[in-house]
Amino acid sequence: MTTNEAPRLRASVYIATSLDGFIARENGDIDWLDAGDASAKDPSEDYGYAAFFRTVDVLVMGRGTYEKVLTFGGWPYGSTPAIVLSSRPLAIPEHLAPSVEASTASPADLVEQLTARGFRHAYVDGGQTIQRFLAAGLIERLIVTRIPILLGAGKPLFGELPSDIRLRHVRTDAFPSGLVQSEYEVLGRS
Numbered sequence: 001m002t003t004n005e006a007p008r009l010r011a012s013v014y015i016a017t018s019l020d021g022f023i024a025r026e027n028g029d030i031d032w033l034d035a036g037d038a039s040a041k042d043p044s045e046d047y048g049y050a051a052f053f054r055t056v057d058v059l060v061m062g063r064g065t066y067e068k069v070l071t072f073g074g075w076p077y078g079s080t081p082a083i084v085l086s087s088r089p090l091a092i093p094e095h096l097a098p099s100v101e102a103s104t105a106s107p108a109d110l111v112e113q114l115t116a117r118g119f120r121h122a123y124v125d126g127g128q129t130i131q132r133f134l135a136a137g138l139i140e141r142l143i144v145t146r147i148p149i150l151l152g153a154g155k156p157l158f159g160e161l162p163s164d165i166r167l168r169h170v171r172t173d174a175f176p177s178g179l180v181q182s183e184y185e186v187l188g189r190s
């Protein structure tokens with residue numbers, strides 16, 4: 001790398017899973033995300049989400065996640081640029097057009113493009129998208145919050161890999177609600 005070259009975009013995952021590793025039911029439902037002891041939950045507790053989001057300057061998500069977020073009724077990411085990965089034409093509502101764009105790029109190409117555009121830290125979201133980025137060796141950090149529920153089936157967070165990925169455990173925090181959040185640094189493939 002020459003001194004003039006920008007450092008490569010870093011990518012992080014911040015996601016919630018069932019104890020058995022699913023991020024959504026087969027039909028995409030995430031109704032179970034509020035499982036846990038609601039009476040023990042501090043209403044102001046956000047599990048570090050706002051602090052994490054402040055470190056992010058671009059979102060990368062798969063079409064599955066994008067379409068789910070559109071059903072929330074409000075776009076939760078403000079004006080932070082968002083790249084939606086899909087191999088098919090994507091409907092982007094007019095009010096989101098200033099910040100949302102579609103891409104068919106591979107993880108490697110997308111990271112190169114976003115680095116060239118000056119982005120420094122991506123929030124990568126969606127099961128298939130996270131799996132693609134992990135397989136390409138392009139995730140630096142994982143923050144996984146385990147919800148105390150077993151779903152038995154659904155859309156998995158993790159999938160097949162071309163080789164093992166070694167991780168360093170950074171921390172694990174248990175919350176009164178029963179949620180358990182672990183952070184890992186990705187060391188590399190072996």
Ligand SMILES: NC(=O)c1ccc[n+]([C@@H]2O[C@H](COP(=O)([O-])OP(=O)(O)OC[C@H]3O[C@@H](n4cnc5c(N)ncnc54)[C@H](OP(=O)(O)O)[C@@H]3O)[C@@H](O)[C@H]2O)c1
Binds near residue numbers: 064
């Ligand atoms: N528990 C949580 O915290 C959490 C977080 C995020 C999402 N979710 C849930 O997870 C579900 C979505 O996850 P998902 O596993 O379906 O994965 P996803 O990554 O959100 O979406 C998968 C789609 O992304 C597209 N895609 C990904 N990489 C691509 C690439 N390089 N080039 C072209 N297209 C690419 C494909 O779209 P095409 O088929 O159009 O090509 C693929 O079908 C939703 O139900 C959402 O609510 C849960």
